[in-house]
Amino acid sequence: MPGDCAPHSLPFYDPHCHRCDRLSGFLRQVKADYPAYACLPVPPLGPFDAPLLIAGLAPGLHGANASGRPFTGDGAGPLLFGTLFALGLAERPQPVRIDDHPSTLRADDGLELRRCRISNAVKCLPPANKPLPAEVRTCNAFLAAEIAAMPKLRVIVALGRVAHDAVLLALRERPASRRFAHGAEHVVAGLTLIDSYHCSRYNQNTGRLTPPMFRAVFERAREHIGDA
Numbered sequence: 001m002p003g004d005c006a007p008h009s010l011p012f013y014d015p016h017c018h019r020c021d022r023l024s025g026f027l028r029q030v031k032a033d034y035p036a037y038a039c040l041p042v043p044p045l046g047p048f049d050a051p052l053l054i055a056g057l058a059p060g061l062h063g064a065n066a067s068g069r070p071f072t073g074d075g076a077g078p079l080l081f082g083t084l085f086a087l088g089l090a091e092r093p094q095p096v097r098i099d100d101h102p103s104t105l106r107a108d109d110g111l112e113l114r115r116c117r118i119s120n121a122v123k124c125l126p127p128a129n130k131p132l133p134a135e136v137r138t139c140n141a142f143l144a145a146e147i148a149a150m151p152k153l154r155v156i157v158a159l160g161r162v163a164h165d166a167v168l169l170a171l172r173e174r175p176a177s178r179r180f181a182h183g184a185e186h187v188v189a190g191l192t193l194i195d196s197y198h199c200s201r202y203n204q205n206t207g208r209l210t211p212p213m214f215r216a217v218f219e220r221a222r223e224h225i226g227d228a
């Protein structure tokens with residue numbers, strides 16, 4: 001199940017959430033333009049008892065917003081899932097593509113994560129991939145509940161500065177207390193937070209983030225979680 005169900009009463013995902021007026025309106029607009037797209041808040045992916053959480057930014061227009069699953073259908077997904085697969089953290093190197101339309105990258109294609117979980121700082125597609133600070137804060141209630149409820153969580157990899165700040169906010173730390181830098185490690189509230197540049201297509205195309213740089217981050221994350 002893409003969002004799965006945690007044995008916990010705190011809500012960390014609401015498929016009917018409309019707390020952010022601007023984002024809810026934008027989803028309605030996009031749904032009118034792309035009727036086959038999911039256009040809903042995107043649930044987390046992966047086992048709830050994972051020791052590793054990967055915090056992304058927000059769904060992409062033709063990726064998670066279309067397929068309904070994090071990093072499924074956009075340019076960031078192949079690098080992320082390929083890296084996780086190479087390190088034994090995913091069952092497949094990439095989602096199963098039924099055809100070239102992102103909405104046919106189905107959430108039940110058997111791509112399962114092992115010992116890691118993916119969640120986004122903002123669960124709804126933002127215009128221009130840029131959520132407003134108020135939207136990050138509003139959606140942070142879900143991320144905070146998820147982090148607090150994951151029973152074996154030890155390491156969080158934050159993909160980009162917005163995710164880094166959102167994780168700190170979720171852990172009740174001031175974002176300025178830990179500076180974002182690719183490869184930086186922080187100890188926060190008993191967890192290890194590792195920063196990475198976001199694996200967006202833009203960052204890949206510009207060379208800001210290379211596959212070896214990205215893999216090195218996840219090798220460190222895997223070392224931290226060990227074999228348990």
Ligand code: SF4
Pocket residue numbers: 014017018019020023024041122123124135138139140
């Ligand atoms: S971004 Fe989060 S808080 Fe805002 S409407 Fe979507 S699910 Fe709700």
